[in-house]
Structure formats: C-alpha cells, structure tokens
Amino acid sequence: MDGIIQDFFLLGDPNVRWVLAGTILLSLSAGILGCFTILRRRALVGDAVAHAVLPGVAIAFIIVGDKNPVMLLLGAVVFGWIAMLVMENITLKTKISTDTSIGMVLSVFFGLGVVLLSHIQNSGNVNQSGLDAFLFGNAASMLPFDVIVFSFVSVVVIATILLNYKEFKMLSFDPAFGVSTGFKRKRYEFLMATLLVLTITAGLQAVGVVLMASMLIIPAAAARYWTDSLSVMLVISGLIGIFAAVVGSFVSFSAPAMPTGPWMVVAAAVLFTISVLLSPGRGLVGNYLRKRKQRQKSFKENILKYIYKSNEKNIDSKSQLQEIHQKFGQNGIRVQPFIDKMLNEGYIIRSNGLIELTQKGEQEAKRVIRVHRLWELYLSERLNLKSDHVHDDAETMEHFITPELETELMNILGKPEKDPHQSQIPY
Numbered sequence: 001m002d003g004i005i006q007d008f009f010l011l012g013d014p015n016v017r018w019v020l021a022g023t024i025l026l027s028l029s030a031g032i033l034g035c036f037t038i039l040r041r042r043a044l045v046g047d048a049v050a051h052a053v054l055p056g057v058a059i060a061f062i063i064v065g066d067k068n069p070v071m072l073l074l075g076a077v078v079f080g081w082i083a084m085l086v087m088e089n090i091t092l093k094t095k096i097s098t099d100t101s102i103g104m105v106l107s108v109f110f111g112l113g114v115v116l117l118s119h120i121q122n123s124g125n126v127n128q129s130g131l132d133a134f135l136f137g138n139a140a141s142m143l144p145f146d147v148i149v150f151s152f153v154s155v156v157v158i159a160t161i162l163l164n165y166k167e168f169k170m171l172s173f174d175p176a177f178g179v180s181t182g183f184k185r186k187r188y189e190f191l192m193a194t195l196l197v198l199t200i201t202a203g204l205q206a207v208g209v210v211l212m213a214s215m216l217i218i219p220a221a222a223a224r225y226w227t228d229s230l231s232v233m234l235v236i237s238g239l240i241g242i243f244a245a246v247v248g249s250f251v252s253f254s255a256p257a258m259p260t261g262p263w264m265v266v267a268a269a270v271l272f273t274i275s276v277l278l279s280p281g282r283g284l285v286g287n288y289l290r291k292r293k294q295r296q297k298s299f300k301e302n303i304l305k306y307i308y309k310s311n312e313k314n315i316d317s318k319s320q321l322q323e324i325h326q327k328f329g330q331n332g333i334r335v336q337p338f339i340d341k342m343l344n345e346g347y348i349i350r351s352n353g354l355i356e357l358t359q360k361g362e363q364e365a366k367r368v369i370r371v372h373r374l375w376e377l378y379l380s381e382r383l384n385l386k387s388d389h390v391h392d393d394a395e396t397m398e399h400f401i402t403p404e405l406e407t408e409l410m411n412i413l414g415k416p417e418k419d420p421h422q423s424q425i426p427y
Helices: 002-009 014-039 043-052 054-064 069-093 098-121 144-163 165-173 175-180 185-202 212-224 230-254 260-278 284-310 321-328 336-344 359-381 391-397 403-413
Strands: 318-320 348-351 354-357
Touching: 002 230, 014 043, 014 144, 014 165, 014 185, 014 212, 014 230, 014 260, 043 054, 043 069, 043 098, 043 185, 043 212, 054 069, 054 098, 069 098, 069 144, 069 185, 144 165, 144 185, 165 175, 165 185, 165 230, 175 185, 185 212, 212 230, 212 260, 230 260, 260 284, 284 321, 284 336, 284 354, 284 359, 321 336, 321 354, 336 348, 354 359, 359 391, 359 403
Parallel strands: none
Antiparallel strands: 318 354, 348 354
16 A cells, blocks of 8 residues: 555656646636635536536537547537526526526436437447546546646636636625626626636546536535635635545546546545534534533523522522522433532532522623613613513523623613613612
C-alpha cells in the first residue's frame, strides 16, 4: 500500500499526471461555479443540463465519426443551451412550473441520448469504443489531448468567474437592485449559463452525465455550512472539489476496477456529511449542543425564579426541595443534577431539606423576573395586547432577552415599577 501511495503522489506515471490535472481543474471549476448555482437556487437546472448534453455528444459523434473532443464538446454545448432555452420557454409560455419543466427536459433529452448511443453501438463504427463512458465517466480512458481540451475549458471558466466576481455576486444576491443601477442582468445570466454548460460538458468524460451535477452541488452545499462569506465559500468549495478529485483519482489508480467519477462524488459526499454534522454555525451537532445548553439555562432560571417567587415577600427566599422536585420533575426530567450544578455554581445553598438562594442566585432570579415583567409591560403598553394574553410569551422571551435588550426596554418604558398585573418589578 505504501508503494501505491508513493507511486501516485510522486506523479511518476504520466497517465496519473494527466488524470489528476484534469480532475482537479474540473472539480475546482465545478465547485466554484456551483456556489453561484446553489445561491441562485438553480441546482436542478445543472442536473437537467448534465443529462441533456448526452444527445449532443452522440450527434457530434455520428456527424464526425470519431471521438474528437472538440467536436464532442461543441455538440454537448449546443444541446446544453437548447435544453436551457426549452426549460425557460416552457416555464414562461405555459402554466407548467419550473420543477416540472426541468424534469421533462431532463428525462426527454436523456432518453434521446440513450437512444442515439444504442444506435451508435449497433452501427458497427469501430471508433465508438469508450463512448459510453460519457454516461458514468471514465477518467482513465482520457487521452492527453482530451485532458488538455477539457482542462482548458475549466481554466476559462475559473478565469471568467474571477474576472466577473462582483457581477456574479450581484446576480446571486440582489439582481433587482443591480438592474436599478444599470446592471446588465440578462448579459450576466447568459454568461453564467454558458459557464454552467461548459463546466458540465468538460466533466462528462471524467464523471459522466449521471453524476456531473453532484460535483456542482455537493461541494458548494458543504461549503455553505462553514461560512456566510461568498469569497470564503468559493475557496472552501474549490478545496472540497480538489480533495474529491485527488481521492477519486487515487482510488482509481490503486484499484483499476474502481471508476474515478463515482469515487469523486463519494469523497465529496463524505465531506458534505461532516459539514452537516460538525460545522460550528449550522452543524447538527452544534445546534443540538446549543439547544441543550439553552434548555438547561431555561430550566435553571425557572427553578431560581420559582424559589424567589415562592417567598417573594420575605427577605430570605427558601423552598422545600421536595416541592421543587414535584413541580419540575415531570415528563421524566431529573431535577437533582440541576440542583447539584446550581449548588456548585453558587446560586443556592441547601440546609435540612430547604433550598435557599445565595446573593448571586437572588440577583439572577430578580433579573429573570424583571425581564419577564418588562416584556409583559412592553407587549401591553406598546403593542396594545391584553394583560391576560402576555404571560405565555413572556415566559418564553425571559430566557432570550439580552442585557442590551433589557436596557433598551427600560429606556422605552421609563424604568417602571409594576407590570400589567400590578406585580412589583425587582431592580
């Protein structure tokens, strides 16, 4: 295994160099362009175009009689554009929805491509060998000239995106505002659509029409989980594409029976799964931990509030431990861990079955009650809600009101003394 890794990464085999260079450039361009496709909610358009270019490849082969990459590229681009125009006209001139038009174009064009490939296979043309690689991809079958042509297309796509970054950013986020300032929306939509067709076409022989849309969508979708910055998203998506290209090429090199394209998709999907789970801002694990922390915070504040309110008129706030367990220990909730944690954090002290707030606990309890009653008063006075309709909303909001919002509420309300129920607001 060490020898295989060394042979691959030392790039001693010319075929490895060609395949790796081609797949890296393809994945980089697809990852970068895919960010704009995702942000414009055009992911399914890419899938439809990827399937729709197949008849263009077949017709170009029938006309030329050879697998000339330039002619195959030209045929694919022409049919990719025809597919996009058909989808747009179906949506604009009929009552058919966008997703329906995409499904119709994808299935009809792909079916036509399969029919034409079947015709070619039965034609007896000796040059047809390897043409079916456009279905599922076969990077290892690419000749140096094929790699040069498709790599050149990928470089053109990347360079065009970088040169028109500001315009594509405007097109993705606020095209209506851009039009009001003189932005040529149609021009850049045409340019982006052309780049989409070119990128898909360039990746056909490496990944195939079936999986090419995955290399547009998956890296960009994974990158979106890690950042809110478009420029950073482009970089992350490109790096994920490069990683997928290296993994796919390595697997194909170490196990020749394994195709490059599907393994590129699998590698990208693994990184997407990691992103969904572990990204700090949007990941499922992070969201779960934040929600769990918020639930614990709310539960702790509710216990402090209950202890304080149970003896609100007394100087010392005490409550029976058994009462707390009975009130909060419902639906299988274990109260004791929260009590122990609050003891360790210095919010309460326990003596002879009684729970008493410390100074720290009393201040926290007052804060929760204060923001609760301020919010009730704000809803009642400023939003004209009835006083008997504001309690439930305040019960939720009291756990989310920040010190800054609390200060703003006091400034708006003038530091009131009582809430709508005439209860004292503690300061």
